[in-house]
Amino acid sequence: MPCRRYSIWALARNALSNHERWPKAWRSPEPKPAYDALIVGGGGHGLAAAYYLAKLHGLTDIAVLERGWIGGGNTGRNTTIVRSNYLLDENAPFYEHSLKLWEGLAQDLNYNVMFSQRKVVNTCHTAGEREATMRRYNSMRLRGIDAEFLSREDLAQIEPAMNLSPASRFPVLCALAQPRGGSARHDAVAWGYARGADAHGVDIIQNCEVTGIDRDPVSGAVAGVQTTRGAIKAPKIGIAVAGHSSQVAAMACVRLPIESHLLQAFVSEPVKPFLNTVVSTGAAHFYISQTDKGEVLLGGELDGYNSYSQRGTLPKVQEVVANATEMFPRLGRLRFMRQWAGVMDMTMDGSPIIGKLPVPGLYMSGGWCYGGFKATPGSGWCLAWTMAKDEPHELNAGLNLERFRTGRMVDEKGAGPFPKAH
Amino acid sequence: MLLIPCPWCGPRDETEFVYGEAAIQRPADPHALSDAEWTEHLYFRDNPKGDHREFWFHRVGCHRWFVLERNTVTHAIAGAWPPGEAPPRRKDKA
Numbered sequence: 001m002p003c004r005r006y007s008i009w010a011l012a013r014n015a016l017s018n019h020e021r022w023p024k025a026w027r028s029p030e031p032k033p034a035y036d037a038l039i040v041g042g043g044g045h046g047l048a049a050a051y052y053l054a055k056l057h058g059l060t061d062i063a064v065l066e067r068g069w070i071g072g073g074n075t076g077r078n079t080t081i082v083r084s085n086y087l088l089d090e091n092a093p094f095y096e097h098s099l100k101l102w103e104g105l106a107q108d109l110n111y112n113v114m115f116s117q118r119k120v121v122n123t124c125h126t127a128g129e130r131e132a133t134m135r136r137y138n139s140m141r142l143r144g145i146d147a148e149f150l151s152r153e154d155l156a157q158i159e160p161a162m163n164l165s166p167a168s169r170f171p172v173l174c175a176l177a178q179p180r181g182g183s184a185r186h187d188a189v190a191w192g193y194a195r196g197a198d199a200h201g202v203d204i205i206q207n208c209e210v211t212g213i214d215r216d217p218v219s220g221a222v223a224g225v226q227t228t229r230g231a232i233k234a235p236k237i238g239i240a241v242a243g244h245s246s247q248v249a250a251m252a253c254v255r256l257p258i259e260s261h262l263l264q265a266f267v268s269e270p271v272k273p274f275l276n277t278v279v280s281t282g283a284a285h286f287y288i289s290q291t292d293k294g295e296v297l298l299g300g301e302l303d304g305y306n307s308y309s310q311r312g313t314l315p316k317v318q319e320v321v322a323n324a325t326e327m328f329p330r331l332g333r334l335r336f337m338r339q340w341a342g343v344m345d346m347t348m349d350g351s352p353i354i355g356k357l358p359v360p361g362l363y364m365s366g367g368w369c370y371g372g373f374k375a376t377p378g379s380g381w382c383l384a385w386t387m388a389k390d391e392p393h394e395l396n397a398g399l400n401l402e403r404f405r406t407g408r409m410v411d412e413k414g415a416g417p418f419p420k421a422h
Numbered sequence: 423m424l425l426i427p428c429p430w431c432g433p434r435d436e437t438e439f440v441y442g443e444a445a446i447q448r449p450a451d452p453h454a455l456s457d458a459e460w461t462e463h464l465y466f467r468d469n470p471k472g473d474h475r476e477f478w479f480h481r482v483g484c485h486r487w488f489v490l491e492r493n494t495v496t497h498a499i500a501g502a503w504p505p506g507e508a509p510p511r512r513k514d515k516a
Binding site for chain 2: 304307404419
């Protein structure tokens, strides 16, 4: 059995054998007929849930079922922004917990997730926005979350390429920054969690689509799943399938307050480093950063109508490019290398649902509303806790499905019950 | 880019329109609804992967709302009709 731990010694040893003897990072086992628990969805969230279930709760006889390949869904279709600059009681502690997990993730997983705390900057363009941002800043500081309020002069120091001219169409007034925010490598997150879960005995089963959820005819509790690779029994099932939450929940006759929408993102050809932080603007709903490879990575708003197509439409491309060239005029001559669209499960209040569903033994983490990447460790951690104890942790207690019945919405943006508005 | 057949103006570019929401049936008597039914109506959606009926608004055209049936995977449009009216018969469905 070769040493599985990655280290400089392992690197040196494998260099001597031309890197041909690295062990596979995870096994590809055949599915067993029964497990203690199943996770549907092998993206970052599902793999993280499996990892924490096995590592922290001792539940090692579990499997992750993935329709395609791990990390091939929304984990590979986002802009990899990590931050915890939230306002509301239900959201801020959860995202801060997630950010703390990010900070120790590479060491915990023994896998370089390339977490780069390069600062997340959110610009303000109107007086009203400035006040809302100041409120958010104060709220963050009261919770012990790091935050900085930046003037236009500060911004000019941090991002010299930004258009800070008072003559611009929507002049930048100031900005809120979170220094501990940043970005990470999306594939490495999925692979690191997969490798970690596998090392604890979790079976990661790819090319295995769940086609139905079986329920006990007497109690109504979940009994297992039907898949394209046969039936698998399990008393607990966690759903972490991003844009397809509605479809998988419907297999257990559960309706969700969710609609699926498209979000596009783009990367340019690589250029030498000029962007130091992750910059976003709430006014135009636009965000941009530069990857370690030099590509400029940017995205904007939802395409605007329900879709599962995973292809974006052109009017949004124009909108995002207009935002980009307004904020960073030097981008005007840059060429795009790739464009993609992910299917976002948008909830009615813009906040996620992590918790129990109204079927015994069925749990979900979904409704991530294009904010799912930063939540990956926290989502997996909370889903694992909820599945292991059959009750939510206090961090995800408010992010339940019941809030839509009781009226305790977690509407960070105050946009009302319109999934496309969040 | 969608080419949307406005029932009044004919086919126009997507950029002329605003998407409203799923074309859900409004309750005939909202006061008669239980809390559970009201919650279901306000927040819970079928979110189908396939044909979807939805309200659109012709913002830079006739300024009228209409119902559009569109496939959420292929974006193929099956038809559009004024709200409150019965949908026209689809050729591909008996």
